[in-house]
Amino acid sequence: MDPALLICIVGGITFIVAFLGCLGAVRENLILLKIFFYLLSVIFVGELTLGVVIFVLFTVPEARVNLSMTPEKVLRSGIIRYMDDDDMKEWMDLIQAEFRCCGIGHMSEEGFRDWQINMYFNCSQTNPSRWRCAVPTSCCNFEPVSGVNVYRVTKIF
Numbered sequence: 001m002d003p004a005l006l007i008c009i010v011g012g013i014t015f016i017v018a019f020l021g022c023l024g025a026v027r028e029n030l031i032l033l034k035i036f037f038y039l040l041s042v043i044f045v046g047e048l049t050l051g052v053v054i055f056v057l058f059t060v061p062e063a064r065v066n067l068s069m070t071p072e073k074v075l076r077s078g079i080i081r082y083m084d085d086d087d088m089k090e091w092m093d094l095i096q097a098e099f100r101c102c103g104i105g106h107m108s109e110e111g112f113r114d115w116q117i118n119m120y121f122n123c124s125q126t127n128p129s130r131w132r133c134a135v136p137t138s139c140c141n142f143e144p145v146s147g148v149n150v151y152r153v154t155k156i157f
Contacts, residue, residue, distance in 0.1 A: 017043065075104040076117065082136065083120045093138035102139035112139060 017039045024032030057069065078092045096102060103114030115121040115135050123133040 013043075072104055076114075079103065079114055079118050082118050083131075089136075093136060096136070096138040102135055115139075 017036065020032055020039070021036035023029070024036050075092075075095075078088050078095075081088045082092055083089065101111055103111035112135050116123060119127070120129045120131045121134055121136075122129075
C-alpha cells in the first residue's frame, strides 16, 4: 500500500473521530460522546498493539527469524522482484548506491552473483532478456570524466 494513501486514510479517520467528539461535546449528546469514547479506545488499543509488535520485531532477533524477516531474506526478495516492482527497484538502487555494494553477498567481489536469482539478470543461455548476465546500474561505480555529463564506468563496487 502506498504510504501517502495510508496517511490520508488515517488522517480522515482521525478527523471523523475528532469531529464526533467535538459535536458530542458541543451538543451535549451522550450517544456521540459514547461513540467517540469507543472509537478512541479502539484506536488506542490498536496503536498499543502495533507498538508492541514493532518493538518485538526490532529487539528480538528470533522473532524476525521465525517470521522470515531477516535482512538477507528481505534483500533477496528485493533482488527477485527488482524489475517487476518499481518501489522495490528504487529501494534496492538506493541501498546499493548508499552502501556502495552490489547484491547481498558478504564479499564485495562476489556480491554481483546474487543477481543471478533475478529472472532478468540470470546468465543462462535460455534467458532472452536484454539484461542477461548484467547487473543494475546502481551496482556500478561512476567516475566523472572531463565533461559535464560524461561518465566512465570503472568497476562494480
